[in-house]
Amino acid sequence: xxxxxxxxxxxxxxxxxxxxxxxxxxxxxxxxxxxxxxxxxxxxxxxxxxxxxxxxxxxxxxxxxxxxxxxxxxxxxxxxxxxxxxxxxxxxxxxxxxxxxxxxxxxxxx
Numbered sequence: 001x002x003x004x005x006x007x008x009x010x011x012x013x014x015x016x017x018x019x020x021x022x023x024x025x026x027x028x029x030x031x032x033x034x035x036x037x038x039x040x041x042x043x044x045x046x047x048x049x050x051x052x053x054x055x056x057x058x059x060x061x062x063x064x065x066x067x068x069x070x071x072x073x074x075x076x077x078x079x080x081x082x083x084x085x086x087x088x089x090x091x092x093x094x095x096x097x098x099x100x101x102x103x104x105x106x107x108x109x110x
Contacts, residue, residue, distance in 0.1 A: 014039070017049035020056055029060045036060075 020035035036053035039045050045053075 014045055014049045016042075016045070017052050021052060024056050024059070032056050033060050 016035055016039050020032050020039065023029075023035060024032035033056065036056040039049050039053040040057075
C-alpha cells in the first residue's frame with residue numbers, strides 16, 4: 001500500500017458551502033440563509049459545511065432584543081388604537097357639545 005491510500009479520504013469542501021459564504025460576503029443575506037438552511041437539512045453535508053451554515057444563520061438572524069422591542073411596540077400600538085377608538089366613540093355617541101350663545105351683556109346696554 002502506498003501512503004496516499006492509507007490517508008483517510010478527506011471530504012472536499014462542498015460547493016453549497018462556498019456559494020453560501022460568497023452570498024453572505026456579497027451581502028445577499030436571504031440567499032445565504034436559504035443555502036445555509038438547505039445545507040443543515042442535507043444529510044450528506046460535511047461537518048465543516050454544517051458549521052459554516054450554522055455560523056451564517058447565527059449572523060443573519062435578528063437578535064432577541066430586537067424581537068422583544070418589536071413585540072412590545074406592536075402591543076403598545078394595539079393599546080393606543082383601542083384607547084383611541086374608545087375615546088372617539090364617546091364623542092360620537094354622547095350628547096353634542098353645547099353651542100355658545102351670544103347674549104347681550106348688561107354692560108353694553110344704554
